[in-house]
Amino acid sequence: MKKYLNNWTLATRLSIAFSLISCIVFLSVGLLSYHNMQKMLAEQRDQNLAARIERIEVFLKDQESFQILVQHPNLYENMVGKEDNLLILKNNNNTLIDINPLKVSIPDMDETKSIMFVDNKPKLSTTRLAYKTVIFKNQHYQLIAGKQLDETQSTLNQYLWKLIFYSLLGIVMASLLGRWIGLYLLKSLNNLIEQANKIQGTQLQQRFETKSTTVEVEKLRSAMNSMLEKIQINYDQLARFSEDIAHELRTPLNNLMGQTQIVLMHSRPQQELEQLLYSHLEEYERLSKMIDNMLFIARSENGNFIIKKEEVDLYRTILELVDYFEFLAEDKKMSFVLKLDKNVRTHGNIDLLKRALSNLLINAIDYGTEKQNIVISTKLDVNDVYIEILTNGVHIEEQHLNYLFERFYQIDFSRHAKAKTGGLGLAIVKSIMVLHDGEATVRNTYEGVVFCLKLKII
The missing domain is CATH 1.10.287.130 (Signal transduction histidine kinase, dimerisation/phosphotransfer (DHp) domain)
Known part of the structure; x- marks a missing residue:
């Protein structure tokens, strides 16, 4: 079943979902309307019965009218006009008026000064009864009015069939409308799919041009x-x-x-x-x-590559590297100028950080001019430290700066140094900085080119 459902389009799923929602809404509204209609008819029926009791009570207050009504009960029966109506007037055990065409059985009723309502049977009742005890000339009279439930039930049945018809009509119309809306809203998505199918592996320069209002x-x-x-x-x-x-x-x-x-x-x-x-x-x-x-x-470049990190004293690490490369600088009559903060520490892999700094120092020595200084400085920020290596007298054309950290990227005059780094020295520096959540940049200054490493301090 699940496999079959997976073959349905999004428009079909939206249509089915919209149809199910419509079914739930219409059925809920229909049931609520039916319940309210049933309640309203019951209240209206009870009000009619109460009005009938009140009318007879008016006759009882007039002795002459009362005598006429008792002597000629058919007059009221003619006034009622329907066989499903019921009217009974009792005085103790004597029945003065007995209008009961359908011979409905009357349950025992207690005396009450207010109008009360009861069904003729606890289950499967057929008649709704209203009753009240009226005192006239020290005589207790019990008035009982009744009405068959068939008429109310017939009205409810007609209303129910109308509800079912209009609910089904609404569900069908909502489903069709939902289908049309789904196709309309997904039209742009289908266009996007068609464009995606046209893009080949050798046509990556293509873009999705069709804009959507969605x-x-x-x-x-x-x-x-x-x-x-x-x-x-x-x-x-x-x-x-x-x-x-x-x-x-x-x-x-x-x-x-x-x-x-x-x-x-x-x-x-x-x-x-x-x-x-x-x-x-x-x-x-x-x-x-x-x-x-x-x-x-x-x-x-693999996100799962994990390095071992520890606390690194940058001041001591830079001094060790300067001592190591000093003889290479002396061969070109170059010297190191240090402007370092002594209490600078970071959290990282000391071997990788030494490798990154070594590549930059080799780069500075190889590309620097004779009798020029290589200035190594550290600058502190709120949470970062910037290690800058300035090669005096060397400038790199601006169009090359954004590509220096790419693999095998070489400027023409630097090709003689490939034997030392294989054209990957600066790319390795960038990778090491990425592993340390740092950054490697390069820029030209008035004195020369500056390579900068950004690291977090602790």
């Missing part, structure tokens, strides 16, 4: 367009990444194949073969490092 469908259209934009961006990045990695892997492989082919053309001395092996080893190390970096980036 707010929810319009939000869905905007969300799907936004999703397509993200997919296109990721698709373009993947395509560019595939091209870049093919290029990066092809270069060392071509070097290995070319050198090996040349050596195999003639016999070579052992020393030359050893040099070839050392050259091959360098290429292997470059390939291995590139693959490790790519695997790290791939893992870091």
Whole structure:
């Protein structure tokens, strides 16, 4: 059954739901109306009986009229006019007036000065009775008026059939109207589905153009367009990444194949073969490092990748890295200038943070000019610390700044440094910052280019 229901369209489900709601509403209104009609007819019947009792009571107050009524009861019977009406007047055990064409059995009734109502039988009653005790000239008279229930029941039955007819008519009309409204409201959604079916994997630049007057469908259209934009961006990045990695892997492989082919053309001395092996080893190390970096980036982009974090003293960590890279800076006659806050701590993985800072320091040394300073500073905010590495005398064209942290993105003059980072150094920095809920940015200043890492402080 559930499988069968899953094949129904949304318009069909809405129509059925609207029909069921209409059934519940119309049936509830019908039952309530029937109940109110039944109550209203019962009240009207009791009021008529009470009025009849009051009219006879008026006759009793006039002795002459009373005598005429007692002597000629058929006069009142003619006035009543219907066989289903009943009127009985008793004085003790004497029945003065007995108008009871249908011979309805009368139950025992107590004396009462107010008008009381009772059915002739506890179950399956046929007549409604009203009675009252009237005192006239110290005589106690009991008035009983009655009316058959058939007329009321007939009226209720007619009313019930009308209710059923109009309720069914209303349900049918509401169901048809619900079907039409469902198709109208879902028309824009169906158009959206048709457009989605036309979009192919090679046509991600297409967008959903047809706008809808339905707010929810319009939000869905905007969300799907936004999703397509993200997919296109990721698709373009993947395509560019595939091209870049093919290029990066092809270069060392071509070097290995070319050198090996040349050596195999003639016999070579052992020393030359050893040099070839050392050259091959360098290429292997470059390939291995590139693959490790790519695997790290791939893992870091996985939302389930968890790193071990601890309290990290940034001041001490930066000093250790500066001591390590100082000899490399001296080879280019460069020096480090430190402007650090001593009591700065963050919560993170110390090895990954060292790797990110190392990549930036290597970047600054490789691309910096001789006899210029590399300024490392920390700036505190309310909840964050900014680690800035300024390379004096170096500026990067603005069109490159937004792409520097992408994989294998290289500026022309920086291609000589690929052997150290494989074109993934800054991409690794960005991935490490993402794992630490931080941010990596770059900007040009008057003094030079500044790479900045943003981290949470504790």
